Amino acid sequence: MKEKRMNPRKVSAVKDFICVVPVLIFLAIFTYYPIAELFRISFTDWNLLKDTWQYVGFKNWQWLFNGSGTRYLWNSLRVTVLYSIGELTVTIVGGMIFALIFNRMNKAFSAMRAIVFMPKYVAMSSAAVVFLWILNTDTGILNYLLSLVGISAVDWLGDRNTALISVLMLTGWRCIGYGMMVYLSAMMGISADYYEAASLDGASSFQKFVSITLPMLSPTTLFLFVTTFISSMKVFQSVDILTQGGPYRSTEVFVYNIYRYAMVDFRMDRAATVAIFFFVLLLLVTVATMKISNGRITYDS
């Protein structure tokens, strides 16, 4: 007679797996299946206006890489990268500076920290509408303030040179408090022993910052870099409300580009093709970031 007994370790592994199954099913239905579908649609000519569609082979891919779509693909790639650099700079450099300034643990500073962090709680759509008013060429408060110091009105959202900067203003206003909070909590975690030892050796505050704080914050910086980079690549709402990708596609980030093909031109096939490309690109970038930064991070252990 066979023993029905199983290795207890195996039993526990099966149990664990069963617990994860619902999540896997969820992911399969709402993430992996749609991605597979997206891939399939990119080989069709599905136009929302038409009731029928056919497979057209690599036509959409040819359009994207060697056709009239190419120009705008590179344009949106460029805009997205510029935007990402902007958001990363604000979140990491700005967040670090603010963290250093607000790193005082008393009531007044706690209130000020709350004020700086608050914008993160404001819905992006509402914030964007407020920025529409602030940035208005004729009636906006920003141009009014500039006029007080003798600078003539700037068409913030209507000029291709300033439109992306305007979008970044909104981003910066919203994100800097988040970067600050993340850095602050990390700074709390740095043992005071290091600073004491450094003081005994006569290190200046700048030296302490460069040799202790900065390296000890590197895991946090990596975390912020990766999460911010990926979320910034997917920016949409602020662009949609402030500029609709304009003027002349100068703020047409990747997701807006996809939106435009899908919901303005009704070309689901093209939208799917760009979306797949974007997905692969994002995947590669994420993997690369993780690979490169592994081993260059100082962990406090």
Added chain:
Amino acid sequence: MRKKAALVLAAAMVVGMTAGCSGGGSTGKAAVNNADTAAENAGGAADTPAEEVSYEVTEPITITWWHALEEQYSDTVTEIVNDFNSSQDLITVEAEYVGSYSDVNEALVAAHAAGNGLPAITVANTPYVAEYGAGGLTEDLTPYIEASGYDIEDFGDGMVAAAQYDGKQVSLPFLISTQILFYNKDMVDAEGITLPSTWDEMDAFMEAATVKAADGSTERYATIIPGWDQWYFETFYLNQGVNIINEDQVTTDLDGETAVAIAGKLKEWCDNGYTYWTGTADDASSNMRSNFISGKALSVVHTTSLYNTYVDQCDFEIGMAWLPGGETKNQEIGGCVLLIPSKNDQATKNAAWQFMQYLCSKDVNMKWAEGTGYMPTRKSVLETEEGQAFLEQKPAFQAIFDNLDLINPRIQHSAWSQLSNIWKNAMAEMILENGDVQESMEQMSLEINDILSDS
């Protein structure tokens, strides 16, 4: 249900990408490859009039009407809908303002793809007729017209044609306008300015009618040509023989010598300060209007439908002049048609048909014509004493009545709205950002050829 799921998933594709969840989002399931539906939509009804379909309304029903008539028209809309609702017992119409013509387009196409949320009846800007007809979005009205003995012959010929696709009556003309040059009659008379009747006379007119300050800045523009809709400048090309879509249906002539020369002229006038390019921003139209109203522009090209609005807001007399022509002096129908989405059930369609007949009736049409600048659509008005009476009320419309035969249907192509977007954006970028004319028009034409051949 499957199609509904399809659209939800399609939306998830975009939303997923945008909402910030990782992984790059999902996709839409393509509309099921449904040849049966397509065949049915493609006009099965028209081919089989013998089939027993009743077009009568027999039970009470509430239907929705989508329109794009802004605030200034809302009183008229309410009055007309109320009149209809109280004129009979069975049908209750609810009017819904959806937004601009392109908002209506987006909402309608999305609802059509989803297969639900469709209005019983909707307005549509004239250039969309072909797109909707080709996509099977619209109900062919021919059997309805036959069944109820509706007199379609009384509409102007061009208007009827503009509401057809591929010979099928997929819509009816509702609020019809055309392009026109509004001018400040007081200034023109006082200064003895001659309005241009051909494109060749434009140079002289632009220079003569512009007023410049000592420092070279413009105090008064000769005219303003809207750049937010290519409809306003496309006749200049058409009348000089440019084929916006060539006969092969897959290429454009907009990179040809004549087209580049016209675009160059438009840019040159802007560069010289005789006019300015409005661009495509939301406030472009209101800025242009206020320039004209305040006397900062001698004239503007705009749609006749705004005649009453201008008359109300200007403290000078408004003149209307036909646009300068070239080899021809044709103009195009603007405004909107009414159509019934094909995916509605028969009872809804029947009720919509009753309401459509009412909206397009002569009485309702004359209400619009008198209260706004939309044109009378009926031959029984245009060609009779009623028309003369109308002209006495609105003498400026003489320019239109003189040229009725020159008002043509729009160019019909299923990629037209994409083409027009590319065109107006390219014009704005070229003029406002000082691009090279030849290069811009060539690049633009490459893109247009691509969407024309792939639609």
